[in-house]
Amino acid sequence: MLVVMTALAVCGFSKSEPLFNGRDFAGWRVEPGSWAIEPDGVMRADEDRIIRTEERFGRFALDLDLKFKKGAKAAPEPEATPVGRPVPPPAGSPASAPAASEPASPETARKHEGKTITVLFMSSVYADAARETARRFEAATGCKAEVVDFPYVTLHEKELLDIATDSGTYDVISIACQWDGEFAPFMADLAPLAERDQYDLSDFNENVFKNAGKWAGKTMGLPHANTPYVMAYRTDLVPEFPATWEQYLEICKKLTDKSRGFYGTSVPGLKEQLNGVWMIRHWSMGGRWADENWNLTIDSPETRRSLEHLKQTLEYADPAAPAWGLQESIAAFLQGNAAFCEAWPTLGVTLDGDNPQKSKIVGKWALHEFPHDKTGKTMLSAWDVGIPRGAKNQGAAWDFVRMYVSAESQLKFFEKFAILSPRKSFWRQDVVKNSKSAPMEPALDRAVVWWRISAGTVCETAVRDAVASYATGQWDLDKAVSYMKTEFQKALAANPPEPGIKNAGL
């Protein structure tokens, strides 16, 4: 990609001044070797590189002349990242997003010069967003951020092993909200930092923040991505979305044509995903794992009904589904082989659904909450980003966290990676309101997550084993339910919830 820029001008309220003299980089901060000046007086970069002005501006308008070379695939993205106290929007203008997360004052810009932090995210668009942030972070603060990523299946142990031993390998980690209770004792409390820097936390959705980032009075992380679990479906094949699980099965049965290789639904059947699609059925049918005092209610008619329903659903899915991860399930839907897709849509469908190079269902899909059935509850997938207490560079880590969860970054992540933000202001942006992701906003207030206590991991694993073993015919219904109950009892006895913690979820 070759993109060149020519004259740049900044217009203030009453005058304009050129920023680039056409000869050298006077007035610009440039990484050596990243940008060059062509003989015809234009700036050129061969790759995605940052260049910024030395001078800081207040409100301004920027005139940019661009010269594209043949084959260029993108244009420069001018960024205005305010440094210092946020400038309030002019009276009468649309409400602006909360202040950006740059270092607190001009004097502290590049205060982390020469440092390196290591940040850990799940292998997915979240890690891609972290890499994008790392570039901006380095340009703004002088601190290099090395992004490490692991797949979900191994992320829990990688993170817990580091923080439980205070080894300080990672300065920032992204935590799945269901691990909050287990990780909280090993994480730094961010509330004092937010208070010190007058960082506004009120823009985060209350339900999301309650479930991702806050635990037992501590702010162990700031939520950075959230998705209520919704389904994708074919609008050309399903004129009216089913309101109950029985209706859903009927539609799947009607549409399945095995001779053509077309199935009613596409389900991720690997254990760690299949338990999620069962939980949604269970909760929306009115089931609970335990009451608020942790008395188990897992052995219930709803548990049995939801298990049976899931097993029946698999009859209308590709026979290979029990071995599918998320990507295989999403791929089947995008290739036009299924009418519904129960895989997390934000990990592929929203990004590629309308990309003709990756999808055969362009313009023929939409998102919808799972069948409401009795309660309409769905699962919340939310991630919060925090700082381990053993982190070696807590100051730089805090600045990275703020940049990653800033309103500007979050909007950028949505545009580039289709990541949904937990910020209320995010959902008011036109680009979000008019997108296919918009139906997810109402579900955010009803979405729940399973137990976030320390015993939650063991219980969730027991659910995985029981659900997958039953769904694939290895266990009968009684054995599956009895196994869950026994393992829950053992887990709660070995690792009881902290005193005072009620079961606020399910």
Add this chain to the structure above:
Amino acid sequence: MLIPRQIQNTFSDRMLSWAFLLPVVAILTVTALIPLLYGVYLSFHEYRLNIPGARPAFIGLRNYASLFADPFLRQSLRNNLLFAGLAVPLELALGLTLAMLLCDAGKLSRMLTTLLLIPTIIAPVAAGTLWRMMLDRTYGVVNYLATLAGLPAVAWLAHPFLALLSVVMVDVWQFTPFVAILVLSAIKGIPDTVLEAACMDGASPWQVFRHVILPMISPVLVIVIMIRMIDAFKVFDTVFVLTQGGPGNATEMLPNYIYRQGIRFFNVGYTSALAVCFIIAMFLASWIFLHLRNRMLLRSR
């Protein structure tokens, strides 16, 4: 000029031997013995790493008692025994056949022997990933070839029994060449005169194999079986990548289960008990095989 000295079992000779052994013993003590003893110590304690400030608390034999009450452990053990029971005999039979086919000294045999090593030098994780793609029901090359032959596409990794067979197949594909190489070395160690004598006595090829070659290489076969059997109970990477223990719990093996208890649940005490039992079982199995081998060696002398 070096003057050879007859080695005698003097005190200084013994001291010299120990001096050479000492570095190795020291390293093994630090890297193997101390961790092993610490693991044994922890196996008698309740200790969970994910509880802040947790310390090992002595609970006697409770961790060991829990092993017998754990249904998932029984399932993992059953799966592992089935896996070993299928994979090892297959590897032995195929490896022996390959070795017999390659035992002449021709250039082609030597070239094929080198090529045979390729699956063995691929990392198990890479092999698992490769086979996961090849066994994909829709896009995998295995089903593509099957459909070309008029057979239906099979969901190899989605059916419990087929998934276990797939894991066995990948293991056999990867380690049969290893078995073949070891057996080939043993076959090439048989004196030519013995084989010539058998042929001169009118023995058929099958009789030469059955009554001459097989008995003479049986000590090596026992060692090969022992190594592969122990490896079969250590299989982790292939299963993790290929099936993650699924579908359901159909391919959950002992190492995957121990990994789950230790690294996922951070239940250090129970995991140590599992590991200690595992080591004892492997030690016993090795002792049995070595004893068998020694008896065979004595008999052949």
